Amino acid sequence: MEHKILFTGTMGTGKTTAIAAVSEIPPVRTEVRNSDTSVAKATTTVGLDYGELTLDNGEKLRLYGTPGQMRFDFMWRILARGALGLVILVDNSRPDPLADLDVYLEGFAELIESTACVVAVGRMEAHPEPGLDAYARRMQDKGVLCPVLPANVTDPQQVVQLLELLLIQLEA
Ligand SMILES: Nc1nc2c(ncn2[C@@H]2O[C@H](COP(=O)(O)OP(=O)(O)O)[C@@H](O)[C@H]2O)c(=O)[nH]1
Numbered sequence: 001m002e003h004k005i006l007f008t009g010t011m012g013t014g015k016t017t018a019i020a021a022v023s024e025i026p027p028v029r030t031e032v033r034n035s036d037t038s039v040a041k042a043t044t045t046v047g048l049d050y051g052e053l054t055l056d057n058g059e060k061l062r063l064y065g066t067p068g069q070m071r072f073d074f075m076w077r078i079l080a081r082g083a084l085g086l087v088i089l090v091d092n093s094r095p096d097p098l099a100d101l102d103v104y105l106e107g108f109a110e111l112i113e114s115t116a117c118v119v120a121v122g123r124m125e126a127h128p129e130p131g132l133d134a135y136a137r138r139m140q141d142k143g144v145l146c147p148v149l150p151a152n153v154t155d156p157q158q159v160v161q162l163l164e165l166l167l168i169q170l171e172a
Pocket residue numbers: 009010011012013014015016017018068121122123124151152153154
């Protein structure tokens with residue numbers, strides 16, 4: 001079995017780090033020229049990441065990191081096709097991480113509704129607020145059911161845990 005899993009989140013939340021932490025192949029990082037003509041800078045690049053991980057049970061995960069910025073949401077839709085789950089990375093040191101979460105809950109609403117999602121909050125040790133209960137409430141208000149947990153994606157074991165939490169939901 002193969003599963004396509006997406007990692008998303010604002011720039012600097014650790015999409016590249018998370019995929020590199022667990023990939024068994026050298027992670028692929030592609031820079032795609034900006035095709036958004038509403039943005040003046042033609043040289044702006046989009047970061048896309050790819051890695052692979054085979055789990056103990058033989059399941060192969062294809063891991064994709066999406067571009068973070070909302071103006072690349074056309075690519076989110078392309079990447080979401082056929083995906084079996086979404087990991088949303090949130091950086092709790094940012095000014096309004098709950099608003100960051102909203103962007104991805106809305107941008108990937110269809111995928112979340114039809115598959116599974118996990119919200120991983122980073123840098124909570126230094127930035128404990130908002131707490132996990134605030135995230136849970138935010139999602140409840142939107143009728144979204146995703147587990148939310150603190151995670152440091154520089155630790156490969158924690159990234160594997162996020163992936164396992166996704167797959168458990170798919171089996172349920
Ligand atoms: N201390 C700490 N650093 C983190 C955490 N999550 C990510 N980072 C760091 O934040 C940076 C994220 O960069 P990158 O992976 O390029 O983010 P991307 O833009 O989402 O691909 C890396 O330097 C990580 O080591 C966390 O929970 N705690």
